[in-house]
Amino acid sequence: MVFALGCDALLTAPRPRLLAVLPPPASAWATCYTRLLVLNVTTFDLLASTLTTRCYPPHRGPPEEDRVTQGGGVEAVRVVLPGDTVMHYNTETSTERIFLGPGLRWEDGMVRAAKPGLLKKTQRQLYFVDTHQKRYIPQRREYVIGIVTKKKGDAHRVDIGCGEDATISYLSFENASKKTRRYLNLGDLLYGQLMVANKDMEPELVCIDIYDQACGMGVLPPGGVLFNVSLHVAREIINPHSPFLLTMSQKVKYTLVVGMNGRVWVNTTHQKDTVAIMNCILMLEHMSPEEADGKALRVLEALML
Template sequence: MADIKAVLPGDVMDTGAAARDGAVLRLGPGLVQADERTSAAAAGVLHSDGDLWWVAGNRRRYVAAEGEPVVGVVVARHGEGYRVDIGSAHDALLPLLAFEGATKRNKPSLAIGTVVYGRVVVANSFMDPEIECYNSHTGKSEGYGELAGGFMFKCTLGLARRLIGSTAPVLAALGSELPFEIAIGVNGRVWVHAEGPEKTVLAANAIRNSEYLDAKQCRQMVKELLAR
């Protein structure tokens, strides 16, 4: 993780170093670009990880941003696709053909309440967000799609981003003790699936309890949960 500093709405970001390196910046939540200037749209801590920049604050509601992975729940179906609750102010649209290998004759049929893992492809103030359950650039699912079985739970937006990044020792601690599958959405929703409901709930509890623990504390917590 690179530079970290507190910012307020209207603060202009110094992106000169990234521009000199030839990187094309990807702006996450809390940042906007206008007149070739990147500025903060929310108060919080500025994070930069490679070419991705975002502001992490104490925001409770998720604000969709293009390219971000999200875990959502299908809440309605219409002629062109589904409406998916991703925890933002508006439900996201999920087109019927936004799946790997989907065609007009071969389309997935999702029931109301189905949990899906997708990536945001449309996010602006003029339209409802839109997601897809595959990577349209590669044509591959890359882990996106319907999440069958398992258990979905909510966590803070800050913890969700740390789980995706390289600062989540709880995942390493869990992985050394038991096999499990996980899908992490930056919208503060996590889906986890382990062998049997007891281990699935154990993994979920460990992740939720890890927010303010360091690597050593995470390892100790996981061992204590397994011992119970």
């Protein structure tokens, strides 16, 4: 039997309150979804505990066990182009269980790539294609930075950099009620989590977690600068323990907010420091994190004269 499911099908089980952040326990996978799963980014993110790029709640870093395993366990297989056959997988005869992440399709007993990029594999037989792209495709539960563009009754329209604007209800902020409304101005920057994101529906943003707490989400304070980077760069620096970020922090004290949609907001005490940090991060567009890490201090010094 094959269960080819999207993330939403997996999670449409009765939603506890606002956000279901917990994946089903590991044993449930084995019983409910035998052999083959087609997953998309977010679910696969939770599964692959060994991935280097993950989405963490803003107030805490990666869980302890991840810090140990980070960087290990993901193996780059090769570069694939759309249409390339990754492997044969027949549900009738194949016995091993595989997981398919973003960029892969399963069709006629074959697993094929749909995106160009680096095919990667984790120890748990999870395959995905790591693509460098600039356009964001909304995924449920990802943290993004949005710009308020329109006020529409009880909701606001927020531009999150994908095809369609997301909406946010005035009630989805911490301590908000019908009496204590949260007023947003046009142009405000919001850091929130996507609660609804699928191809057929308008994305919906919230600024609270399942316990109705903001935990870092909400309107970004005035000051600071917002800029765009490619999505792979954003995934690189979303990890607060990234060596590149730690190197920069030796020199400057800064606040960094990274949205999975490639938007990055930086603030420091001095404007020139902000600009220096911004330029340092933009270096990642053109070089690997290791290379940028080596150059970070030198570039920062040059920019902060």
